[in-house]
Amino acid sequence: MSAGVASGLITNAIGRRVPTLVNGREQVPYQGVDGYRPAGRKAGPPVRSNSDYPTNGDKRVPDLETALRLCGLRDGMTISNHHHLRNGDLVALGALQTAARMGVKDLVWFPSASFPCHEPVIELMKSGAVHHIEGSMNGPLGDYCSHGHMHGLGVLRSHGGRWQAVQDGEVHIDIAVIAAPTADYFGNADGSHGKSACGSLGFALADSIYADRVIVVTDNPVPFPCIPWQIQGNNVDYVVEVDSIGDPSKIVSGTTQITRSPDRLRISELVARFLRDSGIMRDGFSFQAGAGGIALAFVDYLAHMMKAANVKASFVRGGSTKYLVDLLQEGLIGYILDGQTFDLDAVRSIASNPRHVPTSPFTSYNFHGKGNFASMVDAAVLGATEVDVHFNANVVTHSDGRLLHGIGGWQNCLFAGCTILAVPSFRDRIPVIVDEVTTVTGPGELIDVIVTERGIAINSKRRDLLDAVKGKGLPIRPIQEIKAEVEKICGGKPAKPRLLDNPVAVVKWVDGTVLDTVWQVVDDNPYAPKVSGAE
Amino acid sequence: MPAAAETSVARRGEAGRAGLDVRSDLHVSFEERLSGGIDLDLRSRVDLYYGESIRQQVRSALQTLGVKHARIEIIDEGALPFVIAARVEAAVRRAGLGQDKSALPEAVALPAPSARDRLRRSRLYLPGNEPKYFINAGLHGPDAIILDLEDSVHCAEKDAARILVRNALRAVDFVAAERMVRINQLPVGLADLEEIVPQAPDLILIPKVETPEQVSDVVGVMESIAKRSGATRPIWLMPILESALGIENAFAIAKASDRTAALTVGLEDYTADLGVAKTPGGTESLYARMRVANAAHAAHVQAIDSVYGDGADSDGLLRWGQASRAMGFEGMGCIHPIQIEIIHRAFAPTPSELEKALNIVAAYEDAQAHGLGVVSLGSKMIDAPVVQRALKLVARARQVGLVAEQTGAVGAES
Numbered sequence: 001m002s003a004g005v006a007s008g009l010i011t012n013a014i015g016r017r018v019p020t021l022v023n024g025r026e027q028v029p030y031q032g033v034d035g036y037r038p039a040g041r042k043a044g045p046p047v048r049s050n051s052d053y054p055t056n057g058d059k060r061v062p063d064l065e066t067a068l069r070l071c072g073l074r075d076g077m078t079i080s081n082h083h084h085l086r087n088g089d090l091v092a093l094g095a096l097q098t099a100a101r102m103g104v105k106d107l108v109w110f111p112s113a114s115f116p117c118h119e120p121v122i123e124l125m126k127s128g129a130v131h132h133i134e135g136s137m138n139g140p141l142g143d144y145c146s147h148g149h150m151h152g153l154g155v156l157r158s159h160g161g162r163w164q165a166v167q168d169g170e171v172h173i174d175i176a177v178i179a180a181p182t183a184d185y186f187g188n189a190d191g192s193h194g195k196s197a198c199g200s201l202g203f204a205l206a207d208s209i210y211a212d213r214v215i216v217v218t219d220n221p222v223p224f225p226c227i228p229w230q231i232q233g234n235n236v237d238y239v240v241e242v243d244s245i246g247d248p249s250k251i252v253s254g255t256t257q258i259t260r261s262p263d264r265l266r267i268s269e270l271v272a273r274f275l276r277d278s279g280i281m282r283d284g285f286s287f288q289a290g291a292g293g294i295a296l297a298f299v300d301y302l303a304h305m306m307k308a309a310n311v312k313a314s315f316v317r318g319g320s321t322k323y324l325v326d327l328l329q330e331g332l333i334g335y336i337l338d339g340q341t342f343d344l345d346a347v348r349s350i351a352s353n354p355r356h357v358p359t360s361p362f363t364s365y366n367f368h369g370k371g372n373f374a375s376m377v378d379a380a381v382l383g384a385t386e387v388d389v390h391f392n393a394n395v396v397t398h399s400d401g402r403l404l405h406g407i408g409g410w411q412n413c414l415f416a417g418c419t420i421l422a423v424p425s426f427r428d429r430i431p432v433i434v435d436e437v438t439t440v441t442g443p444g445e446l447i448d449v450i451v452t453e454r455g456i457a458i459n460s461k462r463r464d465l466l467d468a469v470k471g472k473g474l475p476i477r478p479i480q481e482i483k484a485e486v487e488k489i490c491g492g493k494p495a496k497p498r499l500l501d502n503p504v505a506v507v508k509w510v511d512g513t514v515l516d517t518v519w520q521v522v523d524d525n526p527y528a529p530k531v532s533g534a535e
Numbered sequence: 536m537p538a539a540a541e542t543s544v545a546r547r548g549e550a551g552r553a554g555l556d557v558r559s560d561l562h563v564s565f566e567e568r569l570s571g572g573i574d575l576d577l578r579s580r581v582d583l584y585y586g587e588s589i590r591q592q593v594r595s596a597l598q599t600l601g602v603k604h605a606r607i608e609i610i611d612e613g614a615l616p617f618v619i620a621a622r623v624e625a626a627v628r629r630a631g632l633g634q635d636k637s638a639l640p641e642a643v644a645l646p647a648p649s650a651r652d653r654l655r656r657s658r659l660y661l662p663g664n665e666p667k668y669f670i671n672a673g674l675h676g677p678d679a680i681i682l683d684l685e686d687s688v689h690c691a692e693k694d695a696a697r698i699l700v701r702n703a704l705r706a707v708d709f710v711a712a713e714r715m716v717r718i719n720q721l722p723v724g725l726a727d728l729e730e731i732v733p734q735a736p737d738l739i740l741i742p743k744v745e746t747p748e749q750v751s752d753v754v755g756v757m758e759s760i761a762k763r764s765g766a767t768r769p770i771w772l773m774p775i776l777e778s779a780l781g782i783e784n785a786f787a788i789a790k791a792s793d794r795t796a797a798l799t800v801g802l803e804d805y806t807a808d809l810g811v812a813k814t815p816g817g818t819e820s821l822y823a824r825m826r827v828a829n830a831a832h833a834a835h836v837q838a839i840d841s842v843y844g845d846g847a848d849s850d851g852l853l854r855w856g857q858a859s860r861a862m863g864f865e866g867m868g869c870i871h872p873i874q875i876e877i878i879h880r881a882f883a884p885t886p887s888e889l890e891k892a893l894n895i896v897a898a899y900e901d902a903q904a905h906g907l908g909v910v911s912l913g914s915k916m917i918d919a920p921v922v923q924r925a926l927k928l929v930a931r932a933r934q935v936g937l938v939a940e941q942t943g944a945v946g947a948e949s
Contacts, residue, residue, distance in 0.1 A: 262872035263671050400583050428558055428613025429581045453674055489670060491592075491616040494584030527578040527610070 009503075009517075014392070014440055018514040019503055023108075023132065023152045025170070027506075030513040033443055038368050038511070043169030045210055057186040057224060059239045064098050064217065067238040068175065071213035075105045076131070077174035080211060082204035083113035084179070084191055084340070088250030091179035091217050093120055094242075100129035108152070110171060111135040112162055112203040113406045117250070125150060134171065135162075136396075136406020137505075145504050146402040148520040154403070154505030156396055156518070158411035159203065159339070160365025160372065161508050166206045168368055170512055176207035176214045178231060179245045183218035187236025188229035191341075192351035192358070194220030196246050199320070199341020199350045201230045202360035208235040219245045230358055253343050258300055258323070259293035263424060263453045268297035270474070271381055271422050271451050276305045277472040278465055280379050280418055284314045288380040288413050291319040291342040294422045298381055299323050306332055317364065317377050320346035320356065328355060337373055339364055339409060365412035367510040374409065380416035384423050386437040389479050391444030391459050393421055394437040396507055399430050400497045401438055401521045403505065411510050414446040418465065425452040425486045431494055433483040438497075440516040441507055454482050498522050548629030550695050551622035553610035559667035561611040561619060565626040568604040573597055579611035592616060596623045600633035616640055617706035618666040618699065625695040637698075640706040648768050649713045649737040651796045654678050654934050655837055656866040656882045657875045658715060662687035663696040669703050673710030675872035681715040684727050685742050693723060697730045704734035713737045715773070721752055728756050733764040737771065738796065743804065744774040745781040747791035754792045770794065773839065777801035778808045782823045785830035797837035797865075800827045803844075813844075815851060828863035842868035849877050856881025883937060884928055893938070895925035 008020035012029035020027050028036060053059065061067050079099065081092035092111055097120070099107060107130050109121065116139040124130040125144070132152025137145050145154045157165055165171045180189035181196045191201040196219055208214050208231045216231065217240045226233075259265060271294070275281045281302065289295045300323060306312065315335040316324055322345035327333045336356045341347050349356045364373045374380070384393040385404060398404040413419065423432050433452065448465060450457040457479035458466050469476060487493050505518040546567040553562035561579075568574070573594055579586060589611065597605065600623075607623075614622070617640040627633040658679040661668050664687075672680045682700040684693065704714060717740040718727040724741070731739070741753050750772065757770060772795045774788050781788065782805070789798045802820050806813040813819065824840065831838035840859040843852045852874055859867055860882050867882075869875050884892070898912045899922050910917040932938045 260871075262675055265873060266671075266675060429585060429615060430613065453671055489615060491585060491588055494581075495587065497583045527580060527582065 012514065014443055014515065016440055016516040018506060018517050019153070022155060022506055022514070023134075028513045030509050030515045033445060036511045036513050038168060040168075042167050043172070043210060045212055053237075057233070059187055059233075059236060060185050061238050061240060064094060064177075064215070064240050064242075065102060067215045067240050068095070068099060068102065070238060071175045071215065073099055073102060073104055073175060076107070077104070078108040078110050078134075078172060080110040080173045080176045080207045081112070082178060082201065082207065083111055083115065084198040084201055084203060085196065085246040085251045086198075087115040087117045088196075088247035089115065089117055089179065090244060090246050091177060093118055094217075095177040095215075096121060096124055096130060100124050100127065105129060106131040106151075109133045109135070110173060112159065113408070114138065114141050116140065136408070137403050138405060142403030146518070146521045148500070148502055148504050150504065153503060154518065155508060156407055156505055157508045158365065158407040158510055159361040159409045160367055160374070160412035161407070161510050161512065162203075163206045163361040163366040164368045164510065164512055165508070166210045167366065168512060173207055173211035174213065176204070176211035178204045178208060178214065178216050178236075180216050180218040180220075180231065181245065182220045182222055182226055183216050183231075183239060184222050184224040184226040184233065185239055186224050186226075187214070187216045187231070187233030187239050188224070188226040189216050189218065189231035189233075189236075190226055190229050192228070192347060194218075196220070196244070196248055196251060197347050197351070198246075198251050199347045200338050200358035200360075202339055202358055202364075204231060205360040205362060208232065213237045215240060217242055217245060219243060252341070252347055258297050261293070264294050265297055266453050267422050267424065267451055268294050269301050270453075270456060271298040271420055272301035272305055273474060274420065274449065274451060274456060274469065275302060275379055275418075276309070277474060278418070278468040281305065281309070281311055283311050285311070285378045286313055286315045286317070286376070288317045288374065288377045288416060289319075289324065290382070291321050291340075292383055294383065295381055296321060296323055298422065299327070303327055303332060317359075317373055320350065322346065325349040325353075325356070328353065337364065361409075361412075365409055365510075367412070368512075372412070372415075374412045375415035377413075377416045379418040379420060380413040381420045381422055382410055382413055384421045384432070384442075386432055386434050387421055387423060387447070387450050387479075388434050388437045388444070389483060390436075391447040391450065391479070392437050392440050393442045393444070393447055394439045395441045397439040397518060399434075399438055399494070401499045401519060403518060407441060407507070411442055414442050418448050418462075419446055420449040420451055421447060422451045425454045425482055426490055429490050431483070431486045431490055433479065433486055435483070435493070439507060439518055443515075450479060450482075452482060454485060457482055546630040546632060548626040548631075550625035550629060551614075551618075553612055557612045559612065559614055559618065559670075561609055561614040561622050563622045563626040564608040565623075565630050566606045567602070567630055567632060568606055570604050572604055573602075574606045576606075576608045577611065578609065580613045581611065588616075589619060592619055593623055596620055596638035597627070599638045600624060600627045600636050602627055602632055614666065615670060617702040621666075621699040621702045622695070625698050628694065628698075637701075640702050642705045643708050645735060645768075646709075646711075646714070646737075649771065651769075651771060652837065653713060654866075654931070655713070655797060655839060656935075657869050657878045658839075658866065659712070659869045659872060659875065660687070660842070663700045664688050664692050666699060666703070669707050672872075673708065673712045675875055676710075677712050677869060677872070677875045678866065679713035679715050679738070680709050681717050681740065681868070682736075683717045685717045685719050693719065694726075697727050701730040701734050704731065704736055715740060717742060717775075718753075721749070721756075724753070725756060728753070728760060732757055732760040732770065733766060735766060735768045735770070737769075738773055739770060740773045740775055740799070742775050742801070743777045743781070744788055745776075745778055746784055747787045750774055750788060750791035750795065754794060757794075771796035773797040773799055775799050775801045776823070776827060777804035779805070781805075782826050785826050786833055789830050789834035789836050795834070795836050797839045798827055798831040798834070799839040799868075800824055800841050802841040815845075817855070824859075824864075825862060832863060837865045838863050840864040840867035842870055843874065844870065846871040846874065849873070852877050853881050879935070883935060884932055888928065889932055889937060892925040892928040892932075895922060896929050899926070 181194035183189035455477035499519040659677040
């Protein structure tokens, strides 16, 4: 049980009860979107000397165990991994299991995200090798944490928040183990080539810069220099060559398919029409898009409208797919600034097209810096599991309180010029538009538009958007009206799930303050659908 | 699982579907008991949110159906209340109980009655036993939805589907869509009419009509049901001609009842009847379609085309729809909501047609205002039928928003 790792619950600026102490560290409660100002200097890794590294640059060691031993692995350390290999990853589990075999205890695992393939980490937590996870938890790991089995408290951060936490010294990485689809013996590494190619390696960049020790693990060793390199060998301590870092079929999908669901297509079309009719779609505009069903379809509709209006986008931020790559090649968009590369066409594109550029959470998302790309985008189209009448939204828990998704770049994207949540108004019989979200992941003041199959709700703070689309034939409706309609269809307001007064995880805001708490669930519905994690 | 065989004949019934691939439906397993009240075992995806509400609903439905003692097992995949009511009723009826009783869901307000000559460009087919497609069907903007009890429903599920469709007519808001039902051929269709007619559908499609008598039979049944239930709202008819004989009798069928608002054709069955292949070009059915169009116009009812079966081929659909309009049809069926907008485009007048018609209408109104019997445009005299066609075209264009209501100016596309 996680009793005792969280304490001193107080109510923060958005009215949520949050702990002031998490895993032994003092916390700052959320103080509003822009309420908190950091002080001090960035964290930094220890100073090293060339004298301790081979002058010929060859940092290879025989295996991961040797590398971990040379890194000084011991009890209680924080081990980090990135998630660019998604559900095909073999390296994170390999590193943790090797560490467990070496007899260490109480590790903190700090992945940039976890996937169902990481389920065996549960065994490592049961045996005591891993103490807790700070990172997104889905599927079986999410259930394990949600039921209060983890020894420490889960800490959920956005991609930008993870960079911020490392940079600000909130999380100190002892050993970063970086899976690299291509690397040379010096430690220069890249993700766009090799049999396990995954595109950008941006999520591993902070780890390579700030960790005390850095191990690069590759299944595609190339002679020095590895060109291009996204990870600099100058930050790397050891290089390990293995047969395989992952299952390519689960790293990238073949071709991502556009949804055929009529309801999702309707939502996607409404999103595209909103962008067109509000005037956001104009020459030189920019947008953010992901790889979910609605996101792919919305890009398809928008592309047709852009062609019809002879409009080009200057850049697109986001997870890249074949659909974005096609637009890039057609000249409809100037650049793809790529955070995650989702399919084979996108991997090929990032490896060969100079206008398809890998980015990192530093350039795209970090809030404690001198600006970031996500806030420069004209429009971001995102999903959510719940949205409430105050436009607050939830992406981390299911309506029953169980952990469902990581935050990903979602929080960071809320700073776009126009933030649109594209969601069905209910799923099966579960309302998505509700009185109050189960877990606040994003404050409503940053969320401008909710697009559902039953109409579009615009945040009253955005008078300009309301005026811009007046008389354009879009189904603009008050959010309360959509909510009331959904409750009528579903047969009344849904009952609130019973949650125990025991925190199992916290949700961080982009500035490191605590936005909300995830509470322990009561296991009283064995027939609840099993959720599979993604991103 | 039931452990031992019952000594007496227990009355049992099952209905609906559950499983990992099923959404918005439920499986109900019902067994009558002699005593002990209602023993309800509910496993629901949405138990946390609506478990109590479902239990209450099931108990009250059983009471309405006159069931006092029973074991009832439900696996629910997030079904809406009107579906739960339908599946419980179907299971009870299959057990031989609850005859002549209905567990009706709460009703939504009925839309305004539909006009005989209303716009019927697109009609979206909804398989009658697949509840997950019902609730959002109207949002996609078809001129009509068709709750289908015929070919899309397995013959072993006809009873369950008609209860579900009845409940949908009552409880689902189909927005602006006309609410159509395709019944089965008589005599199976008799039972369909018994459930459907009291719930005031706007139009009933009668399949595989070959003779005018088949239409009169349906009308007779509808009238006696309406008399019993006191319903007075108009329910229009659309006979479907799907055989060589039906095509030959097209005009007589179209004239068989003044409830008939439209005549349509079913090409899958028609080509099968002819023993020929159904081709994308449709040469083999050209005669049948022209015959239907002509008969419909002769009888002053709408001519409505069949469906375009390839849901992924939007260019082919657009061409088919445009050709169909040119032959005199006013609409066609949809098998997927993405076809709706394309069909509406296909059946819209072209900009040049519309401009010409607007000029003629303006000249006609001018002549009327000046008390002139002859309408002329420039140096040309316009014949009366041409004026009539222009008036009709402009009226339709107004209905679909291509012409602004007051000014008569050509409006921008949304």
